[in-house]
Amino acid sequence: MIDLLGKSREFDSAWSLLLNHLKKKNDDDDDNGVHSIVSVDTFAILIRRYARAGMPFPAIRVFEFAQSLGSNCVCVSNSDLFEILLDSLCKEGHVRIASGYVVRRKELDCKWIPSVRVYNIVLNGWFRSRKLKNAERLWNDMRKENVAPTVVTYGTLVEGYCRMRRVERAMELVTEMRKEGIEPNAVVFNPIVDALAEAGKFKEAMGMLERFSILESGPTVSTYNSLVKGFCKAKDLVGASKVLKMMIWRGFTPTSTTYNYFFRYFAKFGKIEEGMNLYTKIIQSGYVPDRLTYHLLIKMLCEHERLELVVQVSKEMRATGFDLDLATSTMLVHLLCKLHRFEEACVEFEDMIRRGITPQYLTYRKLTENLKKSGMAVMAQKLSVQMSSLPHSTNLPDTYREGGDRSRELRSSIIKKAQAMSDILKTSKDPRELSKLRNSSQNPVASANQLVEDIRRKFSRSSTIAETSDHP
Incomplete structure (x- = not known):
């Protein structure tokens, strides 16, 4: 109930409910009743809801209120709740406030030293906010206070530097952590492989993969997916295919993410035959594509007006339990209009409404205009009646104009001007x-x-x- 009230930002009601339970507990000596209701989870929920609502200071006051109750009134672990508070603030972009609160606590209690978990949370927050200097300053403070880093700490640092495109520094950290006797794992290696592949440094990325392979933890599916993604973005289908074969040979099962990097490449560059060949192979091997796979295939086929293949893939999509969504249905209707197959377009349009999908107003306008031009005014009127019964926006894109290719005309006009x-x-x-x-x-x-x-x-x-x- 506290979560529902917080989600709807009814914080006054949430507090009333919470305080009532605490009052009942104080009035009643039976600890078994209310003790399980008001717990650390209750306050954690309220803290997270305040943070998500963009209210960091009320979130801090929740923690301080829980802290003031003490363990006699409610089951609250201050250290756990403090970490939950910092994590919630950092994840919602309030890392500066979280960091300031840590500093304030250190000033109030000179003997208090933040735990490694506290440092990890705030470090991650600074890197997520792309504040490299603040993260490095916090890392130096951690070392000065002799707080021993963990593999999670190094993983946070490595991922942060990779995100900031400082992969060389990330690789230096791997050497440092090994000197300290901490063995790197996937949390450390995967961001480096991903960053190297993203930068097109495939020789270094493959070298890092081999270094990773001899370790006990070894590479994961995500490691290979990063390489596949990098090769596909670099238009190197041969390299991506080699990584896929290596992945399978080493006992890893490719996921939908793996295959979708290939389908993104095929869709972007119009490689219809290659895309359909891969699709057929994975179907024959027993793999079931996900919705994104079908979306990428249908988009590619619609752009190249391959209606027979669109129909085939759409049927297979439905057979695997995925109904056509707004995006795929819209692409199909537009393709049918482009090919002047207006009756089939109307059937698909009406089927969208039957499935509870409200068609885009642009789709409706294009279809009805084409129907009127083709002498099918009755069908256009029927669609208008159906559309009027649905709540929808009547806004059209700036590039839309009746009876012509507005986008081409707009580009030409801008060039002339x-x-x-x-x-x-x-x-x-x-x-x-x-x-x-x-x-x-x-x-x-x-x-x-x-x-x-x-x-x-x-x-x-x-x-x-x-x-x-x-x-x-």
């Missing part, structure tokens, strides 16, 4: 005109039109004045 502006600005010496464009609330084309017209008018006026002065 830009050229006209360039020609006129060569003779204009008034930079204030550009600031007018920058501050304008008009759309880009209207702003360009207005700017060109203003400059042309001023230029024309200045030319007239010059001619007049030449002929007194």
Whole structure:
């Protein structure tokens, strides 16, 4: 109940409920009743809800209130709840407040030294906020206070440096932790492999994989997935395929994430035959694709107008328990309209409504316009009635325009206006005109039109004045 009230931001009601239970406990000597209701979890829930609501200071007050109760009133471990408080604040972006609260606690109690878990939480918070200097300062404080780092600490540091594209420093940390007798594991190695592959340093990434392979913990599926992702982003399908074969040979089963990196590559570069070949192979091997796999395939096939394959994949998608969602149904309707198969488009449109999916207004407009042009006004009216019964937005994209390819026309118009502006600005010496464009609330084309017209008018006026002065 506290969680539900906090989720709806009914914090006053949540406090009333909490205080009532505490009051009952104080009035009743039976500890077995309320003791299990108001626990550390109760306060943890309230702290997290305050943090998610962007209210860090009330979250801190919850911790201090729980701390003031003491163990006689409620089962609260102050150290655990303190870590929950810091974790909640850091995850919601309040790392500076969390760090300040740690400093304040140290000032109030000179003998108190933060635990390694506290340091790990705040370190992770600084790296997530991309505050490298703050993270490094905290790491130095940790070393000065002789708090022994753990593999989680080094994993946090390595992942943070990799996220900041400082992979060389991350690799130095692996050497440091080994000197301290801490054996690296997947938490440490995976971010390095991922960062090296992301940067296209495949030789170093493969070398790190081999170093990782001789350890007892060894690489994980995520390690191989990082390499597959990197090769696919680098357009190196051969390299990605080699990693996939290595992965299978070493006893790892590829996941949907593994295969979807391949399908993203095929969809991006229109490799239909390769994509369908891989899809057929994984189906034959007994693998069941996930929704994203089907989405990527249907997107690729729709873009290349391969309707027969779209229908085939859609049927197989339904057979595996995935119904077409808004995105896939929309792509199918648009493809059918493009191929002038309006009756089938209407069937799919009505099926979307039957399944409880509200079609996009753009899809509705395109379909009804095509139906009217094709002499199918009755069907267009039927769809209009169905659409009017559904709550939907009637906003259209700025690039949409009836009866034409607005996006191509818009690009052409912007290029023409830009050229006209360039020609006129060569003779204009008034930079204030550009600031007018920058501050304008008009759309880009209207702003360009207005700017060109203003400059042309001023230029024309200045030319007239010059001619007049030449002929007194």
